[in-house]
Amino acid sequence: MRSNDLSEIRKLDLFKDMQDESYDTLMRGAYVQNFPPQVELITEGEFCDFLYILVEGSVELVGEWNDSETTMAIIQPVSTFILAAAVKDAPCLMSARTLEKSRLVFLPSTDVRAGIEADNAFARAVVEDLAKCYRGVIKNAKGLKLRTSIERLANYLLKHQKKAGGAARFQLAIEKRRLASYLGMTPENLSRAIKSLRPYGVVIDGAQVEIADNADLTVLAKPTPLIDDSQM
Amino acid sequence: MRSNDLSEIRKLDLFKDMQDESYDTLMRGAYVQNFPPQVELITEGEFCDFLYILVEGSVELVGEWNDSETTMAIIQPVSTFILAAAVKDAPCLMSARTLEKSRLVFLPSTDVRAGIEADNAFARAVVEDLAKCYRGVIKNAKGLKLRTSIERLANYLLKHQKKAGGAARFQLAIEKRRLASYLGMTPENLSRAIKSLRPYGVVIDGAQVEIADNADLTVLAKPTPLIDDSQM
DNA sequence: GAAAAACCTTGATCTAAATCAAGTTGTCGA
DNA sequence: TCGACAACTTGATTTAGATCAAGGTTTTTC
Structure with a gap:
């Protein structure tokens, strides 16, 4: 070793x-x-x-x-x-x-x-x-059980933005079809969910994610440490 | 004490x-x-x-x-x-x-x-x-993630039949609205899901469950110890 | 034991998400 | 560099499940 x-x-x-x-x-x-x-x-x-x-x-x-x-x-x-x-x-x-x-x-x-x-x-x-x-x-x-797939996606993005250092731009660590499965949706639906986050300042091109203003996205995502904090 | x-x-x-x-x-x-x-x-x-x-x-x-x-x-x-x-x-x-x-x-x-x-x-x-x-x-x-709400209900019933001793008739241990929430559906949908199990020999009257032939229900439920066995 | 409340059911309607069916883009190996 | 394959996207359609709106039961309470 x-x-x-x-x-x-x-x-x-x-x-x-x-x-x-x-x-x-x-x-x-x-x-x-x-x-x-x-x-x-x-x-x-x-x-x-x-x-x-x-x-x-x-x-x-x-x-x-x-x-x-x-x-x-x-x-x-x-x-x-x-x-x-x-x-x-x-x-x-x-x-x-x-x-x-x-x-x-x-x-x-x-x-x-x-x-x-x-x-x-x-x-x-x-x-x-x-x-x-x-x-x-x-x-x-x-x-x-409590969130829609769009809300799960929004929270996933916020969480991984933080994990990636907090910058407005970061890379998805996994393929979209796997992300879809992880979030409990189909790849087709993930594509559409990504589109529906456009009004909240989210653009995803390939693996590149850009969140213009994560306060906007937070309004939709409503994250809470009791679901989204992986460190407790 | x-x-x-x-x-x-x-x-x-x-x-x-x-x-x-x-x-x-x-x-x-x-x-x-x-x-x-x-x-x-x-x-x-x-x-x-x-x-x-x-x-x-x-x-x-x-x-x-x-x-x-x-x-x-x-x-x-x-x-x-x-x-x-x-x-x-x-x-x-x-x-x-x-x-x-x-x-x-x-x-x-x-x-x-x-x-x-x-x-x-x-x-x-x-x-x-x-x-x-x-x-x-x-x-x-x-x-x-892998089952529909009807499949979850069917497996719940089989599991609790076994827990209650395996007889064709047994009592639900909890209110239906709580069962619905536990299974991740609305009370209205649980009512309909129960009806849809009628062709599989399931009749639920109040808290009383009757499963005519649990082989029939098993065909629908497809239970597996990797999801349904609480003892491992 | 009647009134009230909570629970359950049923039907009608709406919505989120799955599926089906093409395209399009991207990736990788010959 | 081209062809093949896989991944992704988009649109059309279907379906599972939620919501809304009454009723009908059962249970609780006074």
Whole structure:
């Protein structure tokens, strides 16, 4: 494993308070692998024997039912995913596939569970992380049930503008069809939703987003930390 | 606190593996309170200083946005709720209100966090519980994004038939308007959705549900443990 | 036990969003 | 650089579900 990867991983909230000894033990069983785009890393319904850490690239988590699928989340580096399935030793509820060329670290989930047992600081970090994930999905579900698709799009744009540094112009990190699926709409409807934000000063050309005045957009979006803040 | 309540609580997955000592310490700070129906126990957005345990009655968790609200979950005894907000010491993402006369136990969340630190078995149980909650919401979100409201209703009925013992007749545990909100539809639409299940052998009269042949309903519902199983 | 309130149902209408069907633009590999 | 393929857009149409407006029940309250 690259030493740079290792130090990035160590900085993650999940690992940063671990004792050196248990961290080393955990990482001893880890291995790294590179993948091309569009590789299915995890298949929904199968048990997965690893906690995954995305070090470079991006990964999509999708839910499936009745021959259709929906994007549940898009993972950006550096972060872990499927922690819940790993600690419970349960079948994965989502498939995972690489969107770009990606580098991943695999931690055997038995080692993760052993780490929880051996190191209380790690156990507490897992608690924190799961609580955060749980709250993230609750926010998502609130958005789905309480907002229209245009409102979801407007809030997505405001949130990612902030994440991209707050400038009036920024790039969409993902393809539009995936954004549509993530927001719970069709690609056709996303196109139309984007058009309907024109009067609020939003222009999207390719991946380039421009928000003329985000106060205007905020009037429509009505963001609230209880749905839109990913840091709490 | 009634000794019967105490022993029921001790049996919960969250507490059953705790050391006696840390369990006793945790329960020393606990207190019980009875509430009439329709009492707001928790207000969305406020910090909440307790982990709640519902011992008797029922409690609704609702999400709010832009002057409308949606039922996110309905808690039946004996179970805990808002564990995530309690361990994170973060503002609640949902309000909670009693639906019936209810008895609740309050555990100060500082004591819960202390318990996690002091007792690794408890920390692991919290991990398990949060992972289960997380997976529950993921399943919910999958249902919302991948199914129509009629399909959600059909699966709800099959799931609760099983929970009620599997007989052809059983009672709805909650009012229809709340069921509608929980399933992400209006009361009017729930009425119509119920009618549309008539050809699949479903008759609902008041709170009484009858499913003539649940194989018929299963054809429509297409349940899968990856969405509908609450025990994994 | 009657009046009031809350809940549920039904029908009519409207709206958000999906689907279908072409085009158009953009990307990538030979 | 061209051709092929995938992604995106646009318009027309359909459909799922919301809203509006009455009624009809059941439950609560006095």
